[in-house]
Amino acid sequence: MASVTLSEQQMNDYNRDGYLVVKNFCNDVEIDKLYSTAVNDDAMRKNALDLNDQSGKKTRLSLWFTPGDDVFGYLTRSQRMIKPVGQLLGEGSPVCHFHSKLMQKEPKVGGAWEWHQDYGYWYKNQFMFPDQLMSVMVALTPANKANGCLQVIKGSHKLGRVNHGFSGEQVGADMVMVNNALKTMELIYCELNAGDALFFHSNLLHRSEANLSDHPRWSVISCYSLQSNIAYNETSTSWKTAVKVVPDEAILQWDAGSLSNNDFLAKENDPALKETGWETSS
Template identity: 50%
Template sequence: HQDYGYWYQNGLLFPDLVSVMIAVDPATRENGCLQVLRGSHKMGRVNHILTGEQAGADMEQVDEACKRLETVHCEMTPGDALYFHSNTLHCSAANNSDHARWALICCYNTRSNDPYRESHHPGYTPLKKVEDEMVLKVGRDDAQRSSVEFANLTDEDESAKSLSGTEV
């Protein structure tokens, strides 16, 4: 499928979106890692049709694209991130292994591409700038409530030496 195939149905007029998949667990061919068709974003939006309860890209077009484009298996280690265009055709195979394949998937839309119809997905919400001191305060308060201990970065990371003297 293409992510824009779904977003289009939610009232987004333009494919001005990017998706990012962040691996929580290792993603391998064995556990059905994400597969993308290299260059498929250039095809534009493929019709998505309902098959049973699942909507997906028109398989006739997908099959033809598979004949012409390279399939890339996106094997990832935890923390790896893969960014891809909303018109990129992609899928994951079944996980027939004994290993989990959790991932965090986010989609980012341009501010000017708000949906024209109501949806269960939120529209554009402006972010409010928060001063650094407030971020530090919330972090300290949360750490005190949860008894979490954080690493002393100035001892472990040369690039963090500039933080010396910053109260955490």
């Protein structure tokens, strides 16, 4: 598969809307390898975090910082990933990998994600520049309305950071501002086929419903920053380390190590889940 280079139109769409869908970002063989690794690698299960939504349903994720020599590390560091990320964040500084997470929404039991901005979390890591932060979601299974696909408010990244408080064990956006945004801007359901990618800005408001379908919804989300973006409250080091880019064929052709070598996040160490005082001030 040829590396992804975004057109001027795609970059304009991202800057206007706060998100961009790239179809067929990974092919079927690559997705089969990624998904089977996600399901079968013990490290993913042992390091999964359960976060309760407001209704008490659980959403599961495994989060790690340094991209390694495993199949997900190869995806995260691939030329097809880093090239468009650099285009969208600005190519004046090297692209760094903040963290990646495997999102696991199982049939019937997978919980919702409340309305939030990623920078609503990452503000607590004291990143300076939200325009130099973004996420890329790659669907490992189909994502649709039935199984709780991502919903976004088109153009909401232009609001800047919205105040966030706790919703269950998650950090959720101020619903007055969310409801105002929904009156003003368009709600989009980002339905993806397995292998499609969704690039989105750190201030884009987004959420997802619980998975009440008979089918799983799994995805991997890699989050990136520029090396020029300083984080004053982040103890990991990947956020300031330039990505060592690998060729796209590494996903299928290179030997892949175990994910057990990765530096997974422990729930008690997540600054986003710690009270700072301002969550209840509004």
